[in-house]
Amino acid sequence: MLVNAYGAHAGDQPLEPLQITRRAPGAHDVQIDIAFCGICHSDLHQVRAEWHGTQFPCVPGHEIVGRVAAVGAHVHGFRPGDVVGIGCIVDSCKHCADCEDGLENYCDGMIGTYNFPTPDAPGWTLGGYSQQIVVHERYVLRIRHPEEQLAAVAPLLCAGITTYSPLRHWKVGPGKKVGVVGIGGLGHMGIKLAHALGAHVVAFTTSDSKREAARQLGADDVVVSRNAEEMAAHAKSFDLILNTVAAPHDLDAFLVLLKRDGGMTLVGAPATPHTSPNVFNLIMKRRTLAGSMIGGIAETQEMLDFCAEHGIVADIELVRADQINESYERMLKGDVKYRFVIDNATLAG
Template identity: 80%
Template sequence: MPLEPITITRREPGPQDVQIDIVYCGICHSDIHQVRSEWAGTLYPCVPGHEIVGRVSTVGAHVNKHKVGDLVGIGCIVDSCQHCEECGDGLENYCDGMVGTYNFPTPDAPGHTLGGYAQQIVVDERYVLQIRHPESQLAAVAPLLCAGITTYSPLRHWDARPGKKIGVVGIGGLGHMGIKLAHAMGAHVVAFTTSEAKRDAAIVLGANEVVVSNNAEEMSAHAKSFDLILNTVAAPHDINALLALLKRDGTMVLVGAPATPHPSPNVFNLISKRRSLAGSMIGGIPETQEMLDFCAKHGIVADIEMIRADEINEAYERMLKGDVKYRFVMDARSLD
């Protein structure tokens, strides 16, 4: 079912709310899964989009973190319970009461959240992020709100820094951000791809080395050598060959979300070297702000292709074919 224009109504801004005029919204692969009911529980009408950047147009009476005219972002979270251990630790992404930017229950009409493929959005100020990049980079900042934090959070948690050897599997929307961020953190970065044609592009992004993963000789040269492997691939694949590349106590963290499960890992790949297989999901609000500030400091943005709103269905089909380098961003002003 293709996407088509509809008219929606946002709530009036309350005392703690910020109203944002959306300028750009990134297109995430999870949007496709949700829109097409490939993940259970899609609620219609579905308005996707959780990589939102724009300008504050209205603030509530009690808002003190943002003012009219500010450049701001909204990522994957627009509410949480605000009293659990996870919220107290600034990890709202793991709160059982987290409310996603779209397709989550809300008192607002139509009963579930509606995302950023729209002209405006109203969000509690707690979940609004400051953007400190130059305005000229605003479109390329949008994917940082999902792709950026999805890769930044595990790199920070598993301590990417000089002296660490880190692999990034997949050179796509997530992977290209993982390479840029791990390089900026000072790690030795090895990019993994199934495509020889992506070798030069990975070096430009910041990889120190590139491995074509179906080349057995290139793979074996890195056996038992990685501190961390960031696996961004969202399609089911055999992860055992990658686990064998971890050193003792190394970790592979999965951040891609396939529509069907990966084949099971061989337990001996884990127990023989006390290796870990882990997962990570976006990041909390404080860490997302930290990521944006880090990227502003280091001049990091996503590599994007701009589209108009009426090109969204074509963009979805191109994403499914891997025909984008590396993220689509929709100009929300084309919704006029």
């Protein structure tokens, strides 16, 4: 069936209205009418062909919230009218060790919500900047937030799980001191989640003007990373530092803040590599430098349930479909607190 969408026909062209084809639901499929879709920084990189392998037309969007419109004959966990979400994953091999462990995000056969190979037309997945999507039931998530929060739930499907997964993996909770580097789309979720998990949270920013905003998000302390004295005051004290910055910067400045056996995990994806850290900053205190990528389906559902229980959503600005290109430009300037979300009802014209 044909549905309205917003996408680009080339990396140097703006996004514009277009129509795409969605398959009819198969036996294990869920058809979803999309209400809201978050705008992720990776959408911009992909649609502008700044990352290798973009196929056009490209319809981005992997932070999807909507309602079930129809289900396949063998679907038993969902029914029409249910409020559901789709994140970054719409398929995987289902049988490798990663999939069996519920870590589909690390499956070599993972299929992302857009720009990944699929038998459906046009041969690659098309994302949530559209009126509707059809997904295998395994990758559909249940949303338990109240109706008035649904738009602000959308960024949890990427920004939320990207920060929640490492916090859970490194067992963040009461008695732990956690640093969050960067107060943006990812960082603001990292602060909220680490605070809700019971950790002592320190936010790192390059801007003194963000101190109060970080505290309102749940930070117990705020450090301006350009201030050497403020940084030195936290030397060798962190259990975990969650680094959300998507630009190359000095990793050693944060590694030295880790206590013995502390770790820093990177979740921001810069366009060019970081310079290598000084290995002595790792080996002298048995510190670790790691990375983390989104989360599996089970963990994403756990995150959504945790956020519903604690009343956690993203801080958003709701935009119309015809404001997507403007939102991209504002996002590049950091002119958003902290995520844009599309009202997909505006795709109808």
